Amino acid sequence: MLEQPEYLTPKQIVAELDKYIIGQHEAKRNVAIALRNRWRRMNAPGDMKREIVPNNILMIGATGVGKTEIARRLAKLADAPFVKVEASKFTEVGYVGRDVESMVRDLAEQAVNMVKMQKRAEVQEKAAEAVEEIILDALIPPVKSKRSQPEGTIGFQVSDSDVELNERTRERFREKLRNGELEDRKIEIEVENNTGGMSIIGGAIDEVSMMNLQEMIGNMMPKKSRKRKIAIAEARRILMEEESSKLIDMDEVKQIALQKAENVGIIFIDEIDKIASSSGKSGGPDVSREGVQRDLLPIVEGSAVNTKYGIINTDHILFIAAGAFHVSKPSDLIPELQGRFPIRVELQSLSQADFYQILKTPKNALTKQYQALLAAEDVELSFTDDALEAIAEVAFAINSEVENIGARRLHTVMSHLLNEFLFEVPDTIPPNSKLVVNREMVQQRLSSLVQNRDLSRYIL
Structure with a gap:
């Protein structure tokens, strides 16, 4: 259902x-x-x-x-x-x-x-447990006592005290793993060798039949694995993929x-x-x-x-x-x-008032995107209300005079307005700076864009 x-x-x-x-x-x-x-x-x-x-x-x-x-x-x-x-x-x-x-x-x-x-999220906890055991086995291989070994086993026999010590060591390493203390440590694990898909060359065949044939041949081929020595953080990611796939019933999916x-x-x-x-x-x-x-x-x-x-x-x-x-x-x-x-x-064509709202209101507004970009450099960017009105005026004017490409015009205008800031940060404009975009700045930086009647190079 x-x-x-x-x-x-x-x-x-x-x-x-x-x-x-x-x-x-x-x-x-x-x-x-x-x-x-x-x-x-x-x-x-x-x-x-x-x-x-x-x-x-x-x-x-x-x-x-x-x-x-x-x-x-x-x-x-x-x-x-x-x-x-x-x-x-x-x-x-x-x-x-x-x-x-x-x-x-x-x-x-x-x-x-x-x-x-969705299924991967459901089995994540179980897969994480299995991955933890695989990583622990690579770090501290488990040992078995004499009693737990089959009769007639020839070789080195392990005492109960050695098993107990092994368990205590594993638990200490388990704690370190969960605390993230061993993420950079390298271990050797076996991973499936994902070779490229097999190409089939032949006569005319439809797309679905081709995909089914490739999948069938792929399933018939033996699964190869190889040993890799990688950091635990990377090993966990690879192993989570493999273990999750094993736990998911693909027929149900x-x-x-x-x-x-x-x-x-x-x-x-x-x-x-x-x-x-x-x-x-x-x-x-x-x-x-x-x-x-x-x-x-x-x-x-x-x-x-x-x-x-x-x-x-x-x-x-x-x-x-x-x-x-x-x-x-x-x-x-x-x-x-x-x-x-x-x-x-x-759908209605966008008005100048719509452009203003597009710059100010949506969760993913262009102004907020540029603020996030500069925040990554620890620079605070803000826009005055009259600056947003001026940007909307310019975008609407260009759409009216050249070609109406709707809200996409705002990308052109904003890029022209802010590219200098994006270039100067962090070399000339240091971190912890505050940049304020006002109407005067908009008019000054975009005057050439408005006055230039040959706007073909600005059309997206």
Whole structure:
């Protein structure tokens, strides 16, 4: 049975998204409803559970307005397998390039990794005990008394007092290990020899069959190990990986992961406008674009996709597509595909006030990122309120005059503003210094950026 995480209410989801994304309330509301509907479906009566399909979302908006960030934060809130793909990377079946089914295989891989991490956390304590014993054996090999040895054993016999001394020594070293006193001491351990994956050269073979064949041959090959002399800290890391893997039931992991991918998986298809045929055009690359759409259709509608972990049904995977649609329109997508994205959300272009809030409010605001970078050098960086307003003015002006790349423009402006500080610390600007960015400094440093009409070199 698939364990259900604590699901947030739509209002709670929007409140969490507000911590990172400014504005776009309509988009946040729709994704919050879509996420909550996953929980509602899993708690619906048995017969209806299979019938309820997710309302896939098409987000329309210029670059840098928050489409990708909304989807990324949503996946973290849902604790769900999440894959972001770019529609422009896919090619029609029969052409060289990635086929659309690879997005589902990527989702399966992501789900397996998620479940494996959860299971690893569950067995961590048991694995740590086993690792401790292995390290102790390398430091102080255990000895057995005469009574504990099989009859007829020939060789050096150990007395009970020697065994007792050995035990006391091991316990002292165990204490030192737990206190971290022996981390740099070198020991010799046996580790699995991870040789590179085997390459198979031959005729045409599909991706899944290739992976299965490589895994089968890999399992048939004998596992080799070799001795390495390394520090205890490094040995513990390597041994924890090995011991955790031994304690995890991979068949159970695969089963849970497939259920997780099928029921709560989210696939974000970016740049979907790039595979829409421009109005009034036919032939050439538009034929291939339409082919990708037709390949995409059964995946979004619901089909069985073969992965190396098993078959995944895509009926209840939530698909969120996004595109700027500067050249083409959503109506340029084939009608069948349009019908599979019933929720249309148009994201608004960012205003100057939005830029100000983006610099000030989110948990991961650019200003806070630069403060963290300089804090690593023991330098305190602060921004006055009018400095943030000035930065927002410059970013908005450049977007209006050159090309609107949304919030990404702030990266250009902030980099231009603060690169000199980043270069001077710690040589010219020593640790424990305090740097204050005010409106005058912003205007002085960014005046050339605003006045220069040939801004091509600043466009990201």
